[in-house]
Amino acid sequence: MSETAIVLGVGAEKGLGATLCRRFAKSGHHVVIGGRTPEKIERVADGIRGLGGAATAFQTDATSESAVIELFQKAEAIGPVDLAIYNAGNNMPGDLLTMEAEFFELCWRIACFGGFLFGREAARVMKPRGKGTLLFTGASASLRGKPFFSAFTAAKGGLRNFAQSMAREFGPQGIHVGHVIVDGGIAGDRIEKGRPEFAEARGSDGLVDLEGIADIYDLLYHQPRAAWSHEIDVRTHKEAF
Numbered sequence: 001m002s003e004t005a006i007v008l009g010v011g012a013e014k015g016l017g018a019t020l021c022r023r024f025a026k027s028g029h030h031v032v033i034g035g036r037t038p039e040k041i042e043r044v045a046d047g048i049r050g051l052g053g054a055a056t057a058f059q060t061d062a063t064s065e066s067a068v069i070e071l072f073q074k075a076e077a078i079g080p081v082d083l084a085i086y087n088a089g090n091n092m093p094g095d096l097l098t099m100e101a102e103f104f105e106l107c108w109r110i111a112c113f114g115g116f117l118f119g120r121e122a123a124r125v126m127k128p129r130g131k132g133t134l135l136f137t138g139a140s141a142s143l144r145g146k147p148f149f150s151a152f153t154a155a156k157g158g159l160r161n162f163a164q165s166m167a168r169e170f171g172p173q174g175i176h177v178g179h180v181i182v183d184g185g186i187a188g189d190r191i192e193k194g195r196p197e198f199a200e201a202r203g204s205d206g207l208v209d210l211e212g213i214a215d216i217y218d219l220l221y222h223q224p225r226a227a228w229s230h231e232i233d234v235r236t237h238k239e240a241f
């Protein structure tokens with residue numbers, strides 16, 4: 001029975017979630033792919049199987065407690081969950097004066113509350129085994145507020161503090177909890193297709209490289225127990241910070 005890696009928050013084939021799925025399938029995991037759009041996650045799973053890897057997609061709303069519990073149950077039935085990555089988190093800018101309460105709450109549900117549901121289930125299955133790696137995807141918004149990003153920064157900041165608390169609570173019990181701050185736009189479909197003018201204005205090396213980000217998750221996953229990092233940031237050489 002091979003070990004499983006769950007990635008929740010997978011969409012476009014050229015996106016961080018899909019890149020992480022391919023990366024950990026390549027290194028021998030059976031990858032359990034969670035996302036809200038069935039066609040997208042099936043396409044990512046098909047791509048991995050086409051390359052000889054093992055992958056199973058399960059439609060999962062990251063904000064639903066029962067769905068996240070079920071995702072872990074299905075993954076454990078395939079093999080023990082050894083790596084869990086929470087990647088969901090759509091950037092949602094909004095003007096504060098006209099912002100609906102539901103908008104703020106939805107943003108928090110995806111980028112923060114879903115991380116709690118996911119982290120709790122990961123800890124529940126990993127703690128009895130005394131091992132496992134749990135990684136969260138952060139953004140520039142994890143570190144600082146910006147105009148028009150009040151909801152997103154509140155959610156990502158909350159996720160970051162949640163990850164820190166988990167690291168301190170579960171590290172001594174053998175669970176490695178990490179948080180990766182992607183400081184800048186990613187060179188994936190979300191920006192290249194969704195905001196081509198922005199991608200073009202950034203020029204070459206203007207967006208963060210997907211495989212370069214995946215290298216960080218790989219590094220965190222492979223760190224020996226006596227040399228763990230909790231948080232690593234990544235940006236292009238062009239990014240001011």
Ligand SMILES: NC(=O)c1ccc[n+]([C@@H]2O[C@H](COP(=O)([O-])OP(=O)(O)OC[C@H]3O[C@@H](n4cnc5c(N)ncnc54)[C@H](OP(=O)(O)O)[C@@H]3O)[C@@H](O)[C@H]2O)c1
Pocket residue numbers: 008009010011012014015016017018034035036037040060061062063087088089090091110137138139140182183184185186187188190191
């Ligand atoms: N893109 C960037 O420039 C950028 C920059 C910095 C940090 N980040 C962070 O990187 C992570 C990945 O972003 P990405 O843009 O590259 O996207 P991605 O990895 O391609 O996919 C993330 C996916 O999360 C999914 N998702 C959203 N709400 C969900 C929910 N309630 N339940 C399950 N899945 C849900 C979306 O699904 P659908 O496709 O079905 O909508 C989206 O495709 C996010 O945490 C984001 O905050 C992104």
